[in-house]
Amino acid sequence: MSAPLIEMRGITKSFGAVKANEAVDLSVAPGEILGLLGENGAGKTTLMNVLFGAYAPDAGEILVEGRPVTINSSADALAAGIGMVHQHFHLAPRLSVLENLLIGIPGKSGRIDRAGGLARLAEIGRQHGLTLDPDLPVAALSVGEQQRLEIVKALFRGARLLILDEPTAVLAPTEVDGLFAALRSMAAQGLGIIFISHKLNEVRALTHRCVVLRHGRVAGRVDDPANTTSSEMARLMCGHEIVPPARGPSTPGAAVLTLDGISTSRHSGMALRDVSLFVRAGEILGIAGVSGNGQRALAEVISGVAAPDAGRMTIAGKKVEQFSPRAVQALGLGRIPEDRMTTGLVTNLPLADSMVLPRIGTEAFSRKGLLKPDAIRAFAEAQIKAYDIRCPGPMTRAGALSGGNLQKALLARELAFDPQVLIVSQPTRGLDIGAARFIHEKFLDMRAKGCGIIVIGEDLEELLMLCDRIAVMYEGRIAGTLDSADATIARLGLLMTGAGQTEEAA
């Protein structure tokens, strides 16, 4: 291959005593797709932030086509031909596709070069199959289309190296295929691509070469990902073998949660339309679907945050009369929220506060309006120990913990009270293999103890591994329910796009 497009040499970056990156070497040749792997906290994001100009490295240098460059801002990075698609998009929702593309692009003598922009947009669309309607407001685009716009934006600005941070986390399986085709087409035309992902099968399918980070250092390099097994890569990432937990047979008991004809209307996002489902004691029900098809409304109704307009819900055989988080919790429901940071935890307060939040008014943690600080502390300490939550102590600011440790804390706060039904959304999103494995084991433990669990998720492999049955949501309805023995990614994928309807297996 020709000279590297980008070369990072000996990059070291510390935050206080923590070395986020240590002597990392990495290079991407033109036409190459490089996989960047590593557990959370391994330093992938820091490394890419150094490359994209958000952090200045303590040591090391960056070379673009053999020339050393100093990148102090994203503007420097763009000027050096480096583009990045972040996990969270940076788009102006009310502006059109074309306007978003032209943000920050100097026009001709003070005027926006609309015609030139349109021509470039059409050209990029033709080259890589990344077509977008230039006049549509970004708010009207699907998540996949917004991502496409971010990629086009980078190409529009002349990026020759494109960094994608976990791009498939937000996509449906069919959309992933489209993304991969576009990335391959870009590589074929000589662009370099850095692809960050947790999903080893995707990395194996797409990349030409991989760099694995662990504790900030390069733990290994994989020269032939297609012919390297996932478990080998996982071992490089974690430093030890990871065996997926086995889901043994179970004999489900009586239904612990039933929804009967639940519909919602006044709701942000997709409403529910006549949703009926049930979960039995000792079984795990998966809810699959492309995000935005009513999963959020479903989780909100079941958690008691939103009341349905029609329909009936029971928990442990009792009809839910009042939809409030406290009422459903009192009936025996536990909830692990989709978004840890926004709806689960209070990042600026001590971890202990977040751990007792849903039950602060109960005898366990307060009496007659006075907190029991010792009981709160003791509870948090016990859970920190039981779940091996890595933190300096219960008074640590929750926001200082890693995602995996926060998820453990949320799990601990619910499981400590032996819920009869547990609802979880995206339980392992953003978690590394080790932490995800721990969470999965806990779910299977709870299942064995007779808890009924609903897992709302987009990772079909995870659902297939965990769940006894999988229901697919499409446009606010249950499009079909499959026993996991009969379910395949292909069949689920079909239901997810609304293409095929199967008979209810209920």
Place this chain on the structure above:
Amino acid sequence: MFRLEARTSTPAWFNLALPLLAIAATLILCSGLIALAGARVVEAYGVMFSASLGDSYAITETLVRATPMIFTGLAVAVAFRAKFWNIGAEGQLLAGAVASCAVGAIPMPGPLAMLLMAVAGAAAGAAVALVPATLRVKFKVDDVVSSLLLNSVIFYALMALIEGPWKDTFSGYPISPPIEDSANFPVLMEGTRLHVGVLAALVAAPLIWFLIARTTLGFRIRVTGENPEAARYGGINVERVLLSTALLSGGLAGLAGVGEVGGVHFQVMSDISPGYGYSGIVVAMLARLNPLGVVPAAIFLAAVMTGAEAMSRATGVPAFLSDVIQGTALLAMLVALLFTAYRIRRVGVAR
């Protein structure tokens, strides 16, 4: 080149260091103005210090002045903890003053009068604070704007009262009739103005600290302020917490007015508050919203106010400097707060 980088944690000593840093920066920045006014900086600050904290009488005067700011500081601190942006402590103070003056003018036994004055003043302040809180909870009206504008409404209502029905018919001055002598707050120290309200303020601060740190209401206030979504999902009635916070905050600001009527002026006039409600915001910010920190922060501002008058007499520097110091202190503290979230880093050249 320098740049800001996000901090992962904030050391505990920042709580003390940041306000001190802000105060030091304020005094340095304002020394330029003193020099400009033709006075010697060291002398001017010296007069300011000795006149406010130099002897026991000066200290009692500073404490008397600090009292309303302790109450408004607590009011703002409680509100801001819940992210209820109560900029209306000034109006709530005035409402408390009017209500307590009305009650204090009714002849009754002294202790009963004082108790009812406090109740009426707190209730009036709470009622005023409930307006922006309700507008926010029910109609999503911005509470900064509504609580701020309400200050003018209350102020002119007070003016209408003392220019109208309460006007002193004998002198023709726009001042209310005085409260009953028996309702005057007892003085704690002979020969000073150190009234019982000062003691109440010093007791209120630890009580409010306890409420915030050790009660379920305080827990709900903290959680609602830091993350209302997590609070809602956690089963907290966020709307009710905001309304409770408003009642508490307005009640505290109302008590500031009660203290001024019962302990200092014994009547209501147009300049009963030289902006104590707004100073409460400075106090609360300097205290980093900690109720215990409100006491030293209020004493600092009170010392600046009493000291500035003496400095003006001694050196000819206009007493407006006190307002400048207050404003600068708030800005300096806001800048200092940046350091809780960011650190400044020199960007090395990557060669």
